[in-house]
Amino acid sequence: MTRASGPLAEALGRGAVLLDGGLSNQLAAQGCDLSGDLWTARVLAERPEQVAAAHSAYARAGxxxxxxxxxxVGYEAFAARGFDRAATTGLLRRSVRLAARVADAAPHPVWVAASVGPYGAVLADGSEYRGRYGLSVRRLADFHRPRIEALLAEGPDVLALETVPDPDEAEALLLVLAETGAAAWLGYTVADGRxxxxxxxxxAFALAARSPQVVAVGVNCCDPAQVLPALEAAASVTAKPLLAYPNDGSVWDAATATWHPPAAPSPPWPLADWYRAGARLLGGCCRVTPADIARLGGRLPPAGPGAASGPRLGAAGK
Incomplete structure (x- = not known):
């Protein structure tokens, strides 16, 4: 039992790597209360053992x-909810430690990706599915910088810059990334080919193509039907490995804080087509369960040998 010791970027050069699925749905399945604006961060603050249990469920799924x-988790929004700066920093760092603890105990090599959600996620009003917050790139970078610094202090293997709705926010994230020297993947949330x-x-994808620290770029938290066109668009501007971890096709209703399921069950995802398009990080987002991840893992092309060899990729300067 060992934590993955080789850079994720090297593994992506050898084949597909299986991601986890939705954290919120797994926490709900474990009986956790996700009501209120804090969402999964409420469980992180109040019941961290449940977060570890959710990570364990995905590790067992492969x-x-x-x-x-x-x-x-963000400083300004959490200050309005009674968390001082030290408490918010503690939550960010705790999130990495919990995942690392599970990774260390997993029966196969596991990497830890520190989630950096978009500005809209911290607002808890669904605006990550709209973007265009009216903030400058500099202001967005100032928002993300302390979050990223706190996460990197715990030495995750990679940053997950995810559910990004807007190239302006991607530019801000990549600006901070360049300051840190850390590695990251970048996932946009997309709809209707944009x-x-x-x-x-x-x-949007061309921004990531120019960043040497981005190990993979693609889409997440979108309808599975949107994935292949987006991967093809990404492949037209970058040779980087691509990523795809959509939700199950449901639509988030911010007004009621509920998911509206798709009108019809999604067919099995065309993983072979996504892989041929360049996707090497494959998994699921909201409403994708450990059982779903286990099934996806059974259909992935195998990675090449030596996925856990080589120097460990950590925070800047490590």
């Missing part, structure tokens, strides 16, 4: 990457 519970803010996909 996930090779565990994504932390930091998605919705980012959620309406930007062309080729322009």
């Amino acid at each position: 996930a090779r990457v565990l994504t932390t519970a930091a998605y919705q 980012t959620r803010s309406g930007a062309p996909l080729d322009e």
